[in-house]
Amino acid sequence: MRVLFVHQNFPGQYRHVAPALAARPGTEVVALGINPAPALPGVRHVRYAVAGRSSPRIHSLAASFETATLRGEAAARAALALKAEGFVPDVICGHSGWGETLFLKDVWPQARLLTFAEFFYSFTGADTGFDPEFPPDGEAAFRTRARNATQLVAFEASDHLVSPTRWQASRIPALFSDRLSVIHDGIDTDRLQPDRSVRIALGRDGLSLGAEDEVVTFVNRNLEPYRGYHSFMRALPEILRRRPRARAVIVGGSDTSYGAKPPAGRTWRDIFLDEVRGDxxxxxxxxxxTIAYRDYVNLLRIAAVHVYLTYPFVLSWSMLEAMALGACIVGSATPPVTEVIRDRENGLLVDFFSAQAIAEAVVSVLADPGAAAPLREAARQSALAYDLRRVCLPAHLRLIDEVAAGRGAE
Incomplete structure (x- = not known):
């Protein structure tokens, strides 16, 4: 079998699936992407470049589709070059979000296209308009609908779709429900084992912290409203006031991954820090x-409480990784968090917007660590349902085989 993976930031969600397929005798695996990628055993990575740029005078509502079309055209031209070499995939696995898969079925009409459907945007019930502090403007509904044009074209060309959580799958139009599976990317629970004996060093502050310390962790790729940074920072003064030994360790960059950018010359990190700095x-x-992965893992191992907040949006790997590591989670009562966290069973759920509720939940755990022990154990057990090696990776491989055989939509 021949399999093509397409992801501008390869490997992305295919970090484990691609080399697992490549390890099968008689399987050839090629990946298309824009950016440099780590070498994966048996996987040939082919980079392509996007020619041209968006038209400066294009209608604003059409801009995202034009950008996706440029990317799709570039990926298709790279695919034509592979075809000229004699490479003909049985299955193409690609992310629908950036337009890369738009024209691949036109290059290889007989190939089966399995599309990763991460998030379908809507003006109600999800991220847009969720936070009243950042109300959408008058054209937000138009932009949201136009933003989905790329995915709708990609879905129509697909033989099957896969989404990582039931809630994310529920956002996809019912038109495609007969060709949709739910399989998470998977968490390596063998590697991510609880270990409360480790210690971490905060070099700049000359500190060594362990599980005996009241460490409150907050982790994001970037510190921004989509992932509840503002709500956490507003809760922090009360947490530290009531727990004089508590320390907050905040992981994340100062860029913007999702949503609106901050005012020019500012960062969301500093804006919301400045808001509470005096307290x-x-x-x-x-x-x-941003810290090394090993340090991140050990930080979560010693955390007394890990706070995870998000708009109704894509579920971060970090929450499930923290659960696998036995962290006590204080999470926002928003989907898809509520798909995984059951309040007072395997974590605590709080109102995303309530600094008081966040503080109360964190303080309650810090004040009675023994009561949190069952939550930690239950979190670990819940994470096993997303185990990479025994659950998710085998399910992805079975789905690829079924799609290759023409059975994926059954």
């Missing part, structure tokens, strides 16, 4: 930026 003991607030 904080800054000697107990540690912004560590």
């Amino acid at each position: 904080l003991d800054l000697s107990r607030v540690h912004f560590v930026g």
Whole structure:
């Protein structure tokens, strides 16, 4: 079998699936992407470049589709070059969000297209308009609908779709429900084992922290409203006031991954830090930026509480990783968090917008660590349902085989 993976930031969600397929005798695996990628065993990575740029005078509602079309055209030309070499995939696995898969069925009409459907936007019931602090403007509904044009074209060309959570799948139009599976990317629970004996060093602050310390963790790729940074920061003064030994370790960059950018010259990190700066003991607030994965894992291992907040949007790997590591989660009562966290069974759920509720939940755990032990164990057990090696990876491989055989839509 021949399999083509398409993801501008390959490997992305295919980090484990691609080499697992490549390890099968008689299977050839090629990946198309824009950016440099780590070498994966048996996977040939082919990079392509996007020619041209969006038209400066294009209608604003059409801009995202034009950008996706440029990317789709570039991916298709790279595909034509592979075809000229004699490469003809049985299955194409690609992310629908950026337009890369738009024309691949036109290059290889007989190939089966399995599309990763991560998030379908809508003006109600999800991220847009969720946060009253950042109300959508008058054209937000138009932009949201236009933004889905790329995915609708990609879905129509697909033989099958796969989405990582039931809630994310529920956002996809019912028109495609007969060709949709729900399989998470998977969490390596063998590697991510609880270990409360480890310690972490905060070099700049000259501190060594362990599980005996009241460490409150907050982790995001970037510190921004979509992932509840503002709500966490507003809860932090009360947490630190009531728990004099508590320390907050905040992981994440200062860029913007999702949603609106901050005012020019500012970062969301500093805007919301400045808002509460006068009420904080800054000697107990540690912004560590982006850290090595090993350090991140050990940080979550020693955390007394891990706070995870999000708009109704894509579920972060970090929440499930924290659960696998036995962290006590205080999570927002928003989908898809509520698909995984059951309040007072395997974590605590709080109102995303309520700094008081967040603080109360965190303080309750810090004040009675023994009561949190069952939540930690239950979190670990819940994470096993997303186990990479025994659950998710085998399910992805079975689906690829079924799609290759023409059975994926059954």
